[in-house]
Amino acid sequence: MSRSHIRHELSxxxxxxxxxxxxxxALHQITLDTQQLSLTSLIDExxxxxxxDEPLFIKLTQLDAALCQLDLGLYGLCSDCEADIEAERLNANPLEQRCTQCAADYAHEHRHELRLTH
Known part of the structure; x- marks a missing residue:
């Protein structure tokens, strides 16, 4: 996938x-110009x-990270091990931050953390 295609998908x-x-x-009766503010400002707001805690917040932070990675030439590299993220994973979710193995490790650790806090 070309850089311009990725940028278009992310846009x-x-x-x-x-x-x-x-x-x-609007549901929370908050007025913001969501079209004009930067992603960083929207995340701050x-x-x-x-x-x-909203799932949308997580998607916005992932999008911001993906755009930064694209600008730095690091898009498609796992945030944990720095190996290439499998193309199928990126095709399914262009915001993916981890390769299959690191995603599984992260999910396992996260489940472990939840068990320890409950």
């Missing part, structure tokens, strides 16, 4: 997430509004 995803965010903010 389409960003537009959809911004629309979803507008709906979410969601944090301030105590909306960081």
């Amino acid at each position: 389409v995803l960003e537009a959809n997430l911004r629309k979803e965010l507008g709906t979410l903010l 969601m944090t301030a509004a105590k909306l960081a």
Whole structure:
């Protein structure tokens, strides 16, 4: 997949997430110009509004990371082991941050953490 194709896919995803965010903010009676603010500002505003537990918040932070990685030439590299993320994973989810093995390890560790805190 070419860099321009990836950027286009991420831009389409960003537009959809911004629309979803507008709906979410309206439900919370928060007025923000979701089309003009940067992703970083939107993430900051969601944090301030105590909306960081929303699945949309996670998607926005993943999108911001993916765009930064693309700009740095690191898009498609696992954030844990730095190996290439499998193409099928990126095709299924262009925001993917981990290869299959590291994702499994992360999920296993996370489940372990949840068991320890409950």
